[in-house]
Amino acid sequence: MTSSKKVVLLGHFGVGKTSLFRRFIDNAFSEDYKVTLGVQIKKKVVELPNGKELSMIIWDTEGHTDIEDTRKSYLLGSHAFIYVFDSTREETYKNINEDLAYLTNIHSKVLIKVIGNKIDLIKEKTAKDQLKALNINVDCFTSAKTNKNVHEFFLDLANELTS
Amino acid sequence: MKSQEEARPFHQKTQHISIQYDGTITFTEGALFKLKKGMSLFEMHPFFEIIPSLIDEHKNTKTSVDHNFACIHLNDDDIERICDVTLTISSYGIEVLIFDYTQKYSELHTVAQQKNESILLARALELRNKYLLEKEEFKNSFIANINHEIRTPLTAILGFVEILEKTKLDFEQEELARIIKRESLHLNALIDDMIDISNIESGKLRVTEERFSIKELLKGFEKTYNKVAENKGLAFTMTYEDSIADYVIGDTTRVYQILNNLLNNAFKFTETGKVTLTASKNYQRGNKTSISFKIEDTGLGIIPENLDAVFDRFSRFNQDKKIAGTGLGLAIVKNLIDLLQGDIKVTSEVDKGSIFSLKLPFGIEIGSKSPERKKKTYTLPKRDKKFRILVVEDEESTQYLVMKLLIKEGDFFVDVAMNGEMAINFVEKRAYDLILMDLQLPTIDGYKITKQIRTKYGDKVIAEVPIIGFTANSKEGERERCLKAGMDDFITKPFEQQDLLYKITKQIAKKAAQ
């Protein structure tokens, strides 16, 4: 039987959660911004290097400036949180460490990944330097627009969740 | 009137489903989603796959537990609804209650969309602005650097061609040398254009004021462009109104540049017929005057749609390969005219020609009518010994060029110092009549060496030796920097040999006259 894992996309509004979600699931992208209200859920079955399959159930939540405004019910039963920020907007990442602490506090066993999206808009080096200065660890820089690192990221995550 | 959606009775907006722990539907009532007894709810929508993990959590609790989920996008094959869902987990199974709030949530969505969009838009504009500024800065420093890199070899090329021209050449060789010179001079002019436009755009260009004769300036153009016209088989006429003030106060370099660019442009695009330049007094009041200039040609003309864009950067409509240039000429003209607070208009008719009309304001001195200041001629003082010149320069091509030029003149001895240390050494050992000082040297630069020569020595022969600065850098303010450092004059590479000789002669003659 295919096992399944619940993964939740979190972060400020407009950082590209829905775009990453669409890029991963349908390999599509749009410049249009359509605000997500509440949560939309889709699943995608991925093949793991060991030949087995994993069904990833992805929850694309509505963005909040304050993580505590996210409905707690959306976080229930999760296996991973993906905290997405916009690499071009400091306000979407400057409080990351506090937000991550909040999440681990209520869900200590859930794997957390941090993603800097929209990396097509600025130099990766510039973004990295800025984050380093704020003591923030980033797992991956992506671009939903150019499809940079999106599939790679989700596949690595699938792998990590099953090992 | 209420919409259809709202008009639906409440029970039509809910669905009640009972399932077993494995997801099998045992009961369903309501019209939201097409569900049947015996189907698996987990397969209807991935949202419901959350249920197994919730069951796990509550395995050991006897009482039932409610979980409320708000604003969930649910859909079966046909339709998407935004719903609130309550899951009640008990030892008998799971009760699922779905409330369709699509209407309510859609209204909220419009509000959120507007708010978020406007914030994102503001941020995007900020970012774009920042990006443009950075790009602009990069471009300007890039142009300044590339300018330096190009000027140095270009100086060498121009210099050697001039030397080559003075050797014995057959007709073909002479012609080739002439072409190399012409093209190098053209390249040099393009670099000037590039620097101008970047200086103008970054606001680095300053307007200087000096007293000069418009009429003389116009006569100069008449001379130059008569030749150009002759070569191209065109006619050129220049006329001015006598009532124009003899002397005006303004930025002669910029005025020259503006008119020169416009004339150049007129000749570039005219194959038959004539080019005319006219100047007239627009008004003269108190210490102010405004002069109108008109440059008229019988060239290709500009189609009406393109008229607005003629002064944009890089716009060139007649994409004719034979016509050389960066396309910066008219953009520079417009920028310079703005800088001088003048005004330019263009009218044109295709295949008939174009008319550029401009007005420029000037100052005038009331009452004084001092004579024109001509470029004075200087001659080297009479002396048995040759004049000894120190060339401080690290680039071999320039060293060689200056040496050849001066030695060929016959009046000079030349020493070359490759760097500041060597220069100081030479100066302390020998008496020089003049020093040519490159400003960009390794270790100690030309300004510092000059300061040292001017301040460190009690010996007047050393401390008062004439120094001419020597640089590939033609930035505004360079001249002031040179003079401030204690130099007597300044020359930009690439230089015409005559200019360099003139400056050297002038400084030596002035020193001798003291």
Ligand SMILES: Nc1nc2c(ncn2[C@@H]2O[C@H](COP(=O)(O)OP(=O)(O)OP(=O)(O)O)[C@@H](O)[C@H]2O)c(=O)[nH]1
């Ligand atoms: N250049 C660029 N634009 C992106 C990228 N990802 C998303 N965008 C744009 O950013 C805007 C917001 O993207 P969404 O994916 O809707 O953002 P979100 O995080 O889902 O926003 P909320 O649903 O409001 O929380 C859209 O206009 C996207 O086209 C990216 O990688 N590069």
Ligand SMILES: [Mg+2]
């Ligand atoms: Mg979204």
